[in-house]
Amino acid sequence: xxxxxxxxxxxxxxxxxxxxxxxxxxxxxxxxxxxxxxxxxxxxxxxxxxxxxxxxxxxxxxxxxxxxxxxxxxxxxxxxxxxxxxxxxxxxxxxxxxxxxxxxxxxxxxxxxxxxxxxxxxxxxxxxxxxxxxxxxxxxxxxxxxxx
Numbered sequence: 807x808x809x810x811x812x813x814x815x816x817x818x819x820x821x822x823x824x825x826x827x828x829x830x831x832x833x834x835x836x837x838x839x840x841x842x843x844x845x846x847x848x849x850x851x852x853x854x855x856x857x858x859x860x861x862x863x864x865x866x867x868x869x870x871x872x873x874x875x876x877x878x879x880x881x882x883x884x885x886x887x888x889x890x891x892x893x894x895x896x897x898x899x900x901x902x903x904x905x906x907x908x909x910x911x912x913x914x915x916x917x918x919x920x921x922x923x924x925x926x927x928x929x930x931x932x933x934x935x936x937x938x939x940x941x942x943x944x945x946x947x948x949x950x951x952x953x954x
Contacts, residue, residue: 810895817894840937850940854920856933858883876933879919882912 818825835842845853857877864873865880873880886908893899927934 809898813895813898840939846937846940848941850937850943852924852928852934854916860933879912879916882915886912 832842839847841847843853843856845851846856858880861873861877861880864876865884890901890905893901893905923934929936
């Protein structure tokens with residue numbers, strides 16, 4: 807077990823700047839941005855992962871049905887992370903072809919689910935809602951006024 811924690815700590819140290827930037831983004835974004843999702847801030851449109859954070863929080867609170875309602879892919883993602891963690895830190899193996907294929911399948915299914923949610927729930931039902939104060943719209947208005 808000590809070796810697993812040592813390897814985990816090494817991995818964290820290897821990506822420390824990415825972790826610091828992500829924490830800074832979330833800490834500052836909470837106060838200055840409408841949403842923490844970069845896609846929503848830039849385009850106003852929800853991303854395929856919209857709702858995963860809220861679903862994860864519901865899962866931590868043991869609200870399994872609520873987590874599923876918000877984003878059903880929370881379960882395949884948690885399963886993948888568990889398998890990845892087991893292989894990386896307990897068995898000390900790198901991600902093999904099977905794990906890469908599993909991740910690819912999860913991503914493809916999430917994209918298909920995203921299209922389905924956009925067709926059925928956009929733009930009225932959160933998290934599949936549109937934010938009008940996005941950056942693309944702001945720049946479009948700014949440059950449109952500058953040109954005309």
